Amino acid sequence: MRLDKFLSHHGVGSRKDVKALVKKKVITVNGNTVTKADMKLNPETDTVMVQDEVIHFEPYVYIMLNKPAGVVSSTQDKDRTVIDIVSGFEHYDLHPVGRLDKDTEGLLILTNDGQFTHDVLSPKKHVNKTYFAKIDGIVSDETVKQFQHGVTLDDGYHTMPGLLTIMNVNSAEQTSEVELIIQEGKFHQVKRMFEAVGMKVTYLKRIKMGNLALDATLSTGDYKKLSPEEIKCVRN
Known part of the structure; x- marks a missing residue:
């Protein structure tokens, strides 16, 4: 070189x-x-x-971003992108590892390591993606069972099983708070899974990828480089 x-x-x-x-x-x-x-x-x-x-040789870099709502998970767009948020790494050709919807917050990894991205996103690799969600509707034990078997989306696709945990239910307001673990990343998947059982996601935040949890010290829009140990956690 x-x-x-x-x-x-x-x-x-x-x-x-x-x-x-x-x-x-x-x-x-x-x-x-x-x-x-x-x-x-x-x-x-x-x-x-x-x-x-x-100057230490560093061919690949891995960034944890606490993605804010209103930002697009893309390298280029007419709207503000996650790449626009991260400064100091312009010399790397960064891309997001998967996508979070524009209105979704939370853990997003940016890297220039294509193999890492493939390993994390491939359903065959069984890397868990954990989300916290607020739901318009009452999530019940029956809903949990439905997700365990996978649900059929609006386009006919039947999802892989999802591990749904009920965090809180407000009967008066007919709302719920849940945690959902899935291994796929279909377009708007979490929202569409709840739509398939007659409910609506009103707030969504990814809190974990594999065994790597979103750093609690990162405010919305903040980011940091991942250590080698943290990178290993992503692959479970």
Whole structure:
């Protein structure tokens, strides 16, 4: 890999910026001062330093975002996207791992690791996605049983089983609060599953992916890099 590409990829600056740093003689590779910005290096074995700071090779990055409502889970859209929220990672080609509806909040992972995304989203991998939802309607034990067997959506698709837990029921207001665990991610799936049993989702928030829970310290719209341990939790 070219040095200027490596450094721009890791947020040091543009290729023009790297050339300027080379002229200042503040970049070294394996202890030797760099004289050409386009020199070739092995990012996995060579030690690159800029102004005495080691630039660690990081081919992939994983970001946890507490997605706010009103933001689109896409890389490009006429409306504000989740990519627009995250700053400081512009040199990575980030994409969301799955989608949350525009009005849905909560845990969303952004990465440039396509294999990771495939592993998390494939129903065959059985990665749980856990949601908290407020429901217009009374969720009963019968509803729980229906979800255990999967429900048939409006297009005829029969979902995989969902683990539905009743958190609270307000009989006077005819509303419920629930937690739902599913392993699929069909379009508007959670909302359509409740519509299939005659109810409506009025609030939806993803709180967990695999064994990775949404960081309670992240306010809506905040984000952080995931540690290697946290990344492993996503795959259960």
